[in-house]
Amino acid sequence: MASLVGIVEDNKKIRDLIQRYLDMQDELSCPVAVDSVEEMLEYLEEHEKPRVILMDIQLPGMSGIKGIGLIKEKYPEIDIIMLTVYHDSHKIFNALRAGASGYLLKHTSLPEIKESIVNLVDGGAPMSPQIARKVINHFQDNAPKKNPDSDLTPREHDIVNGLVDGLSYKMIADRYDISIDTVRAHIRNIYKKLHVNSKAEVIAKSLKGEI
Amino acid sequence: MASLVGIVEDNKKIRDLIQRYLDMQDELSCPVAVDSVEEMLEYLEEHEKPRVILMDIQLPGMSGIKGIGLIKEKYPEIDIIMLTVYHDSHKIFNALRAGASGYLLKHTSLPEIKESIVNLVDGGAPMSPQIARKVINHFQDNAPKKNPDSDLTPREHDIVNGLVDGLSYKMIADRYDISIDTVRAHIRNIYKKLHVNSKAEVIAKSLKGEI
DNA sequence: AGTTTTATAACATGTTTATGTGATACATAC
DNA sequence: GTATGTATCACATAAACATGTTATAAAACT
Numbered sequence: 001m002a003s004l005v006g007i008v009e010d011n012k013k014i015r016d017l018i019q020r021y022l023d024m025q026d027e028l029s030c031p032v033a034v035d036s037v038e039e040m041l042e043y044l045e046e047h048e049k050p051r052v053i054l055m056d057i058q059l060p061g062m063s064g065i066k067g068i069g070l071i072k073e074k075y076p077e078i079d080i081i082m083l084t085v086y087h088d089s090h091k092i093f094n095a096l097r098a099g100a101s102g103y104l105l106k107h108t109s110l111p112e113i114k115e116s117i118v119n120l121v122d123g124g125a126p127m128s129p130q131i132a133r134k135v136i137n138h139f140q141d142n143a144p145k146k147n148p149d150s151d152l153t154p155r156e157h158d159i160v161n162g163l164v165d166g167l168s169y170k171m172i173a174d175r176y177d178i179s180i181d182t183v184r185a186h187i188r189n190i191y192k193k194l195h196v197n198s199k200a201e202v203i204a205k206s207l208k209g210e211i
Numbered sequence: 212m213a214s215l216v217g218i219v220e221d222n223k224k225i226r227d228l229i230q231r232y233l234d235m236q237d238e239l240s241c242p243v244a245v246d247s248v249e250e251m252l253e254y255l256e257e258h259e260k261p262r263v264i265l266m267d268i269q270l271p272g273m274s275g276i277k278g279i280g281l282i283k284e285k286y287p288e289i290d291i292i293m294l295t296v297y298h299d300s301h302k303i304f305n306a307l308r309a310g311a312s313g314y315l316l317k318h319t320s321l322p323e324i325k326e327s328i329v330n331l332v333d334g335g336a337p338m339s340p341q342i343a344r345k346v347i348n349h350f351q352d353n354a355p356k357k358n359p360d361s362d363l364t365p366r367e368h369d370i371v372n373g374l375v376d377g378l379s380y381k382m383i384a385d386r387y388d389i390s391i392d393t394v395r396a397h398i399r400n401i402y403k404k405l406h407v408n409s410k411a412e413v414i415a416k417s418l419k420g421e422i
Numbered sequence: 423a424g425t426t427t428t429a430t431a432a433c434a435t436g437t438t439t440a441t442g443t444g445a446t447a448c449a450t451a452c
Numbered sequence: 453g454t455a456t457g458t459a460t461c462a463c464a465t466a467a468a469c470a471t472g473t474t475a476t477a478a479a480a481c482t
Contacts, residue, residue: 096350102343124340125347132313133336135346139307153428154272166412168468181431188471189428197470198438200414201377207418209305364458379438392461399441400458408440409468427480438469444462451456 002026003121006050007033008040008067009083010059014106018054021110027118036060037067041074049075052117055100057084057091065094072099079120083108089134096135102126152193152211159186163199164206213237214332217261218244219251219278220294221270225317229265232321238329247271248278252285260286263328266311268295268302276305283310290331294319300345301419307346313337363404370397374410375417 005028009015012035019033032050034040038061040053053071057064068080081102082095092103102120104113105128116126127135152160162172169187173180191197194205205211216239220226223246230244243261245251249272251264264282268275279291292313293306303314313331315324316339327337338346363371373383380398384391402408405416 093350096347099351101347119340122340123344125344126340127338127343127347129330129333129335129337132338132343133334135350136307136312136336136338139304139346140310155429157274163411164415166407166409166415168409170468178429179431181433182429184470185430186428187469191470196377198377198379199411199469200374203411203414204375204377204418207301207415209301209308366459381438389459390461392463393459395440396460398439402440410439423482425480425482428478430476430478432474434472436470438467440465440467442464446460447458448460449456449458452454 002029003052003117004048004050005030005117006040006053008035008037008053008055008059008064009033010035010056018110018113022114025114028114037062037064037070040067041070044071044075049078051079052120053078053080054083055080057082057086057095065091065098068095068098068100081116081120081126083113087130087134089138092131092134093138103131104128105130152190156186156190159183159190160202160206160211164203213240214263214328215259215261216241216328217251217264219246219248219264219266219270219275220244221246221267229321229324233325233328236325239325248273248275248281251278252281255282255286260289262290263331264289264291265294266291268293268297268306276302276309279306279309279311292327292331292337294324298341298345299419300349303342303345304349314342315339316341363401367397367401370394370401371413371417375414
């Protein structure tokens with residue numbers, strides 16, 4: 001069954017080009033291409049909902065980012081891909097925070113756009129590589145700092161991994177073929193290094209990336 | 212000029228396959244493929260630095276995530292792409308935080324891997340669509356894959372938060388001004404809903420966003 | 423050569439957790 | 453109007469955990 005796709009794009013040439021191309025694909029059908037969020041909202045009231053909407057940011061009337069919020073609020077099951085020339089971090093993050101599931105730059109080729117929609121329907125999140133780079137950089141800037149004093153030995157890391165996997169001391173002892181008292185000994189040292197005094201805190205620190 | 216690529220991957224078959232394929236490409240050259248971070252670090256001491264390193268996470272000796280940190284610390288100009296079977300959110304985020312510039316799942320085809328490397332050299336950030344989806348979800352901070360059967364009540368969420376904060380039953384009882392037996396009762400119900408039977412597992416699930 | 427670190431192990435003891443069973447009260451749902 | 457779910461509390465017991473003390477041996481460091 002073909003997935004329905006909608007387009008919100010104010011440049012008629014681009015809009016028609018994309019619509020015609022997508023509509024030609026076996027897997028897709030593109031019954032609606034409008035030039036404003038307002039028109040799309042009207043359309044959604046009265047017709048079968050598309051599975052995916054391609055949306056520009058710069059639009060007459062309401063901005064695409066504001067549009068994401070409104071559409072997702074009423075129809076959370078619709079996935080929205082931004083298709084825009086903007087690659088500044090602020091617009092990207094606002095769009096993603098508003099609920100966009102993908103972000104493509106406008107120079108993306110028609111086959112790639114098609115590929116992205118199929119991807120999205122399959123549970124992926126299409127992003128132009130330059131966009132992904134910015135998103136990743138954002139992560140690295142906010143990286144939590146590790147406590148240098150908390151350098152664990154390889155064996156201690158093994159034990160921590162066991163704890164994170166939800167194992168008991170006995171199960172950890174079995175996994176690494178050592179005695180339970182040795183596990184205890186390692187745990188004692190780990191607690192000292194991490195300044196904690198329970199399994200729970202070790203697991204939390206580990207999963208937060210602080211080890 | 213061909214970009215140099217290094218590989219750290221403990222499965223010899225996969226390693227050789229990728230190396231041979233990449234080395235065949237005009238744009239790339241793959242002079243080094245080893246099975247541990249330790250070996251790669253040795254290699255880097257004595258040879259021309261690769262532009263990009265493909266790295267597994269699960270490795271003999273030091274984990275790939277720890278390896279990212281060490282390599283980026285000494286050679287920040289090298290870009291690292293994770294190539295792994297893990298699609299666990301925490302592994303992804305820890306890898307990205309540690310300094311990875313891309314994250315591909317192992318089922319990625321050889322041509323796609325090549326494409327990703329070229330992409331990275333051009334300033335992009337290759338990511339498998341499923342990975343991108345998780346990264347985006349993180350932005351929207353909506354839970355990735357809640358188990359519908361595991362719907363906790365508000366009070367149960369309080370208790371889980373207490374556990375995640377590393378509190379004992381007694382401390383949780385104090386925090387919410389209820390009896391320790393009530394805490395026990397809630398914990399029992401939580402375990403039942405989540406199909407687990409230890410604090411550790413609840414904390415792990417919670418921090419992995421599975422609650 | 424001597425010290426520190428790592429990995430191993432045993433024994434003891436008190437605390438915390440996991441689990442069973444049972445009960446009361448209130449609100450919502452069917 | 454009686455199930456169902458939430459929130460509360462109690463008592464009991466076995467298992468798991470936290471912590472103290474002590475010790476051996478190999479590896480790494482000074």
